[in-house]
Amino acid sequence: MASTILRGGHVVDPLHGPSVPRDIAVRDGRIVVAAPGETFDLDLDARGCTVMAGGIDLHTHIGGGKVNLARALMPEDHRDGSGNPIAPSVDPLRLASCGTCTPGTLATGYRYVEMGYTAAFEPAMVASNARHAHMEMGDVPVLDHGAYVMLGNDELFLQLLAEGGPACSNFAQIRDYIAWTMRATKAMGVKVVNPGGISAFKFNQRKLDVDEPHVRWQVTPRQVVQVLARALRELGVPHPLHIHGSNLGVAGNIASTLQTIDALEGLPAHLTHVQFHAYGNEGPKKFSSAALQLADAVNANPQISIDVGQIVFGQTVTASGDTMRQFAQSALGSPRKWVGADIEATAGCGVVPFRYREASYVNALQWAIGLEIFLLVKNPWQVVLTTDHPNGGPFTSYPHLIRLLMDRSFRDEQLARLHPEVVASCALGSMARELTLDEIAIMTRAAPAKLLGLTDRGRLGPGAAADIAVYRDATDREAMFRTPSWVFKDGTLVAQRGKLTATPVGGTHFVEPGFDSTIETTLRRHWRDHGSVLFDHVAIGCDELCQCNNGGRLLPAACFGATGG
Numbered sequence: 242m243a244s245t246i247l248r249g250g251h252v253v254d255p256l257h258g259p260s261v262p263r264d265i266a267v268r269d270g271r272i273v274v275a276a277p278g279e280t281f282d283l284d285l286d287a288r289g290c291t292v293m294a295g296g297i298d299l300h301t302h303i304g305g306g307k308v309n310l311a312r313a314l315m316p317e318d319h320r321d322g323s324g325n326p327i328a329p330s331v332d333p334l335r336l337a338s339c340g341t342c343t344p345g346t347l348a349t350g351y352r353y354v355e356m357g358y359t360a361a362f363e364p365a366m367v368a369s370n371a372r373h374a375h376m377e378m379g380d381v382p383v384l385d386h387g388a389y390v391m392l393g394n395d396e397l398f399l400q401l402l403a404e405g406g407p408a409c410s411n412f413a414q415i416r417d418y419i420a421w422t423m424r425a426t427k428a429m430g431v432k433v434v435n436p437g438g439i440s441a442f443k444f445n446q447r448k449l450d451v452d453e454p455h456v457r458w459q460v461t462p463r464q465v466v467q468v469l470a471r472a473l474r475e476l477g478v479p480h481p482l483h484i485h486g487s488n489l490g491v492a493g494n495i496a497s498t499l500q501t502i503d504a505l506e507g508l509p510a511h512l513t514h515v516q517f518h519a520y521g522n523e524g525p526k527k528f529s530s531a532a533l534q535l536a537d538a539v540n541a542n543p544q545i546s547i548d549v550g551q552i553v554f555g556q557t558v559t560a561s562g563d564t565m566r567q568f569a570q571s572a573l574g575s576p577r578k579w580v581g582a583d584i585e586a587t588a589g590c591g592v593v594p595f596r597y598r599e600a601s602y603v604n605a606l607q608w609a610i611g612l613e614i615f616l617l618v619k620n621p622w623q624v625v626l627t628t629d630h631p632n633g634g635p636f637t638s639y640p641h642l643i644r645l646l647m648d649r650s651f652r653d654e655q656l657a658r659l660h661p662e663v664v665a666s667c668a669l670g671s672m673a674r675e676l677t678l679d680e681i682a683i684m685t686r687a688a689p690a691k692l693l694g695l696t697d698r699g700r701l702g703p704g705a706a707a708d709i710a711v712y713r714d715a716t717d718r719e720a721m722f723r724t725p726s727w728v729f730k731d732g733t734l735v736a737q738r739g740k741l742t743a744t745p746v747g748g749t750h751f752v753e754p755g756f757d758s759t760i761e762t763t764l765r766r767h768w769r770d771h772g773s774v775l776f777d778h779v780a781i782g783c784d785e786l787c788q789c790n791n792g793g794r795l796l797p798a799a800c801f802g803a804t805g806g
């Protein structure tokens with residue numbers, strides 16, 4: 242592997258203090274301190290460039306059943322604008338895979354790397370479909386990856402929660418079940434989606450508020466969130482509970498979002514795609530921004546982190562585990578089609594194509610709410626930049642989103658094009674904040690690394706993995722972040738001025754929390770009575786994971802010391 246030195250770049254590395262011009266030296270895939278007079282295979286002049294760690298997307302739907310269903314549902318996404326198949330291009334790497342809102346696995350890796358991203362995490366892995374999710378992510382070139390397994394709507398969890406009663410007398414058993422599921426599926430975290438609500442929908446409940454009992458199990462979303470968050474804390478899983486809250490997309494859902502924060506009782510958690518959960522019901526259209534209330538809650542709770550799930554105008558496809566809410570939105574599908582699916586009754590799945598329109602009051606306000614949240618939360622370490630790809634828009638719009646956040650006049654220009662009532666009524670036009678390069682580096686690499694417990698990523702100090710993006714400074718931040726001059730993955734040059742130069746296989750991040758193996762007696766009985774898969778075939782071993790992952794490296798993250806009994 243070539244050794245490299247990047248000379249004189251403006252290094253923006255928030256974990257190591259203020260940004261300064263300095264050299265970055267790389268040897269054997271790691272960042273090192275260069276010895277005086279030491280020579281390197283690649284000696285690059287990075288003056289006039291901003292140097293950051295590789296980008297990390299902690300919430301992007303890139304692997305598993307939903308993604309493939311979305312691809313199958315959206316053949317138009319794999320054709321050019323005139324409806325013809327993609328014409329052969331001069332770039333052979335672009336031929337192999339295409340698509341924008343539901344790109345193929347190869348296109349997913351290529352497009353991320355071309356923007357300077359080096360890791361991406363699938364947030365909604367169904368436990369019984371974990372092999373497929375890992376295989377699909379293993380087929381994505383270059384990027385390191387990992388996944389959060391969905392819990393909180395599976396029959397066994399809800400049954401155990403009901404049996405334990407309000408005091409959760411069987412908490413240790415539930416905690417063991419969560420740990421077992423994470424190890425069996427090789428997960429990096431746990432995501433709860435519409436806590437209890439996906440299951441309730443199967444019993445024909447069409448909504449489930451935070452303190453409303455599930456009609457079958459008589460447990461509430463509040464209990465589900467509390468027990469999952471506490472268990473992850475006690476297991477020492479670095480990434481706290483990843484929460485897709487109740488009532489996604491519903492006017493007035495800020496009440497549910499604040500109740501969910503309240504339910505956590507001070508435990509750490511990550512609230513995902515909060516733009517979709519920050520709606521008031523005021524004004525003539527009974528749909529208003531609750532960005533300020535959401536931001537106030539985040540500012541008052543330093544143990545809470547968020548990602549935004551910004552919407553971007555244009556065609557996309559929404560893909561979610563939240564069958565209840567996707568069914569409710571399916572009438573708005575554009576084009577007019579959708580898919581709902583289920584596997585083993587452990588979670589859910591809904592795929593609805595959608596076009597966000599500037600002329601739509603609701604869509605324009607959603608756009609403004611997302612940006613307001615970015616600008617109102619004070620501490621950038623609590624915020625991660627996402628579009629909830631592809632739900633708010635494709636990840637390829639990140640450079641555009643960065644410009645909106647860094648350039649007020651550009652933002653105001655865009656705002657002026659929107660539905661006039663939104664422009665007049667929302668607070669965005671009066672917000673002067675422009676995010677700095679340091680803040681962008683935090684929201685796109687340093688904070689996600691910290692929130693995931695990736696100790697050698699998201700930073701550029703000696704010993705860190707040499708995942709590096711070098712951007713030529715430009716006042717047009719969209720152009721700057723669209724096409725980095727150089728991108729390195731573990732020290733290998735993988736892209737240069739938007740052209741791929743190498744496609745190494747990425748690694749898999751996962752955690753291995755401990756548990757009492759007597760839980761397997763309960764699990765074996767449950768799978769025998771209710772499952773369609775032999776229990777002994779459920780867990781994915783490390784050798785198998787390596788095969789699933791195209792031979793990529795296994796990157797287990799350490800759990801921290803348990804904090805409770």
Ligand SMILES: [Zn+2]
Pocket residue numbers: 434485513514561562
């Ligand atoms: Zn979600």
Ligand SMILES: [Zn+2]
Pocket residue numbers: 300302364514629632
């Ligand atoms: Zn999502």
